[in-house]
Amino acid sequence: MQSGSEPAARTRTLLGIGSFLLPLLIWCTVSYVPFVWHPKMLITDAGGVDYFQAGMLVDKDVFRDEAANMRQQGLPLPSGQPANPIYLPPPHRVAMAFYTAFTTAPEQKDAPWLHESLWHSIQIIFWGFVISSVIGVPLGILAGTYVTVSRLTEPFIEFFRYLPAPAFGALAVAVLGIYDAPKIAIIVIGTLFQQVLIIANTTRKLDPTILEAARTLGARGGKVLTRVVVPGIIPDLYRDQRILLGWAWTYLIVAELIGTSSGITWFITQQARYQHFENVYAAIMMIGILGFGTDLLLALAGRRLFPWDRPQHGR
Amino acid sequence: MTTDLPDYLRQSDAVKARFERIRSREVILEVRKLDKRFAARQGEVEALRGIDFKVHHREFVCVIGPSGCGKSTLIRILAGLERHSTGEVLIDGNPVTGPGQDRGMVFQGYSLFPWLTVKGNVMFGPKMIGRGRDAAESDALMWLDLVGLSKFAHAYPFQLSGGMRQRVAIARALVNRPRILLMDEPFGALDAQTRSRMQAHLLDIWRNIDITILFITHDLDEAIYLADRILVLKAHPGEVQELIEVPVPRPRSPAQFTADEFVATRTRLESLIHPPVLPESEDEQAVKPHLIRFTDVNDNVE
Numbered sequence: 320m321q322s323g324s325e326p327a328a329r330t331r332t333l334l335g336i337g338s339f340l341l342p343l344l345i346w347c348t349v350s351y352v353p354f355v356w357h358p359k360m361l362i363t364d365a366g367g368v369d370y371f372q373a374g375m376l377v378d379k380d381v382f383r384d385e386a387a388n389m390r391q392q393g394l395p396l397p398s399g400q401p402a403n404p405i406y407l408p409p410p411h412r413v414a415m416a417f418y419t420a421f422t423t424a425p426e427q428k429d430a431p432w433l434h435e436s437l438w439h440s441i442q443i444i445f446w447g448f449v450i451s452s453v454i455g456v457p458l459g460i461l462a463g464t465y466v467t468v469s470r471l472t473e474p475f476i477e478f479f480r481y482l483p484a485p486a487f488g489a490l491a492v493a494v495l496g497i498y499d500a501p502k503i504a505i506i507v508i509g510t511l512f513q514q515v516l517i518i519a520n521t522t523r524k525l526d527p528t529i530l531e532a533a534r535t536l537g538a539r540g541g542k543v544l545t546r547v548v549v550p551g552i553i554p555d556l557y558r559d560q561r562i563l564l565g566w567a568w569t570y571l572i573v574a575e576l577i578g579t580s581s582g583i584t585w586f587i588t589q590q591a592r593y594q595h596f597e598n599v600y601a602a603i604m605m606i607g608i609l610g611f612g613t614d615l616l617l618a619l620a621g622r623r624l625f626p627w628d629r630p631q632h633g634r
Numbered sequence: 635m636t637t638d639l640p641d642y643l644r645q646s647d648a649v650k651a652r653f654e655r656i657r658s659r660e661v662i663l664e665v666r667k668l669d670k671r672f673a674a675r676q677g678e679v680e681a682l683r684g685i686d687f688k689v690h691h692r693e694f695v696c697v698i699g700p701s702g703c704g705k706s707t708l709i710r711i712l713a714g715l716e717r718h719s720t721g722e723v724l725i726d727g728n729p730v731t732g733p734g735q736d737r738g739m740v741f742q743g744y745s746l747f748p749w750l751t752v753k754g755n756v757m758f759g760p761k762m763i764g765r766g767r768d769a770a771e772s773d774a775l776m777w778l779d780l781v782g783l784s785k786f787a788h789a790y791p792f793q794l795s796g797g798m799r800q801r802v803a804i805a806r807a808l809v810n811r812p813r814i815l816l817m818d819e820p821f822g823a824l825d826a827q828t829r830s831r832m833q834a835h836l837l838d839i840w841r842n843i844d845i846t847i848l849f850i851t852h853d854l855d856e857a858i859y860l861a862d863r864i865l866v867l868k869a870h871p872g873e874v875q876e877l878i879e880v881p882v883p884r885p886r887s888p889a890q891f892t893a894d895e896f897v898a899t900r901t902r903l904e905s906l907i908h909p910p911v912l913p914e915s916e917d918e919q920a921v922k923p924h925l926i927r928f929t930d931v932n933d934n935v936e
Binding site: 526528529531532533534535536537538539542546547550551553625626627628629 | 713714715732733734735737738739741743745746747748749750758759762763790791792806807810
């Protein structure tokens with residue numbers, strides 16, 4: 320529970336929008352107000368400096384020294400305007416890159432377009448998460464329901480989850496080749512072990528009297544699991560899955576660097592190499608938008624799927 | 635002011651005849667020399683010792699006792715949710731080995747399935763014992779009608795008030811046609827008004843349905859109002875102190891709360907359960923308020 324009273328719905332929306340506008344405002348200030356930061360000079364006229372060129376970015380002190388030199392030697396003064404380093408493009412260029420990155424052909428022939436890279440990344444995430452869930456969800460539920468399963472699996476999983484998934488990169492490539500399989504494997508390794516523990520814990524939190532009520536009504540063995548445990552935890556299980564999907568996204572970049580770089584990570588590294596930093600920012604934000612967007616959609620779907628699930632339901 | 639209250643053992647002829655009739659009925663539940671011990675940090679704890687009683691067909695028995703007397707443990711053993719250490723629990727002569735269809739249970743915390751509608755909750759039992767979907771549905775609708783919740787068949791439990799939830803829980807427990815209905819402080823969480831409505835409603839159900847009821851409570855008035863007989867337990871270890879035949883005639887009504895038989899029974903119960911049941915009495919021993927004067931010394935309110 321947060322301290323302070325919960326603000327009204329409209330205030331809440333405004334605050335939510337504000338939480339996005341605030342960082343944007345800082346970024347705009349740094350980009351568009353010339354006396355804020357701007358450690359570089361963008362040369363507009365080289366003057367007498369032989370190594371200056373129009374369009375070149377130099378440090379401010381270099382520019383000042385050279386200007387002083389020229390004044391001493393009586394040569395024409397260079398001129399320029401304050402600028403930010405190339406790795407900090409202004410918001411409007413990044414905004415434009417959201418469109419142009421999709422319409423610009425890749426620098427290398429038969430390299431994938433941005434939408435192809437994104438789609439590739441989404442597939443890696445999807446399969447990684449599906450494979451992890453197919454193992455992790457049932458195992459978690461079983462471990463949460465049966466003490467024997469819990470004792471048999473959880474100590475090892477507790478240990479294993481501390482092994483950083485990227486550390487398995489080289490091994491994954493050796494075993495699974497250099498294409499998509501090792502990448503999916505890294506996401507599975509990164510997600511699965513947390514998943515089992517979290518879902519086991521969620522299962523254990525199911526009100527025990529609900530299980531007892533079911534038993535007095537004649538539920539036995541497997542039916543307790545399928546008719547009581549699973550429906551009883553499913554809204555919480557769904558919330559867990561949403562959080563875990565977020566974790567899977569954080570493993571994506573590391574996973575895609577393994578073997579042959581691919582997907583959105585490949586796009587980002589390529590664009591950084593050509594110093595198209597606006598594309599780099601746009602691509603990073605696309606990951607954020609995709610992840611956050613899916614989560615919002617899943618949250619909305621959850622409300623439809625589990626109409627009985629209310630945050631403050633008194634039983 | 636009468637100085638000579640009738641003794642709680644004195645029964646009118648009508649009441650005497652009723653008890654004769656009850657005793658002549660078949661025994662539904664028989665508990666023989668039941669012990670329950672469990673291991674705790676401070677060694678073995680004896681929760682129940684030598685519990686011995688019988689409940690006859692269509693009898694209403696209340697179990698009452700101070701906190702820690704093991705009344706909840708007792709009902710959980712009867713329901714088959716816990717094992718007893720020694721002794722026997724027989725339903726219609728058959729020993730209890732686990733939860734079964736012959737016993738329905740209503741819990742204090744309702745314990746409805748939040749993911750099922752009211753109808754779904756009541757259908758759960760019939761489905762589990764292998765009745766078909768249609769049969770389960772018609773059973774459920776009949777029992778919902780009986781507790782007056784037909785209109786709420788498609789509501790979820792979270793949309794209902796406490797009293798309505800407990801009605802669903804009762805319908806859910808009765809739909810499997812148990813021989814005995816076990817109720818563990820079912821109205822403990824309800825407000826006074828709802829509680830008295832639910833008591834009247836339960837008596838209605840009991841009058842009209844072929845059901846035997848074992849009801850746990852810590853409310854003396856509730857026990858006297860509802861019960862044919864009251865099983866009084868004492869704590870540490872839980873033992874039967876007395877099995878009181880309630881001399882209050884039936885049909886019961888709240889007007890009888892001041893009747894002589896009622897007051898006499900209440901006095902007897904109070905003397906047995908002394909001090910009266912205080913929830914959190916153990917906590918209170920640990921909390922010692924240190925009150926200092928925080929107001930004008932001359933400003934007295936009493």
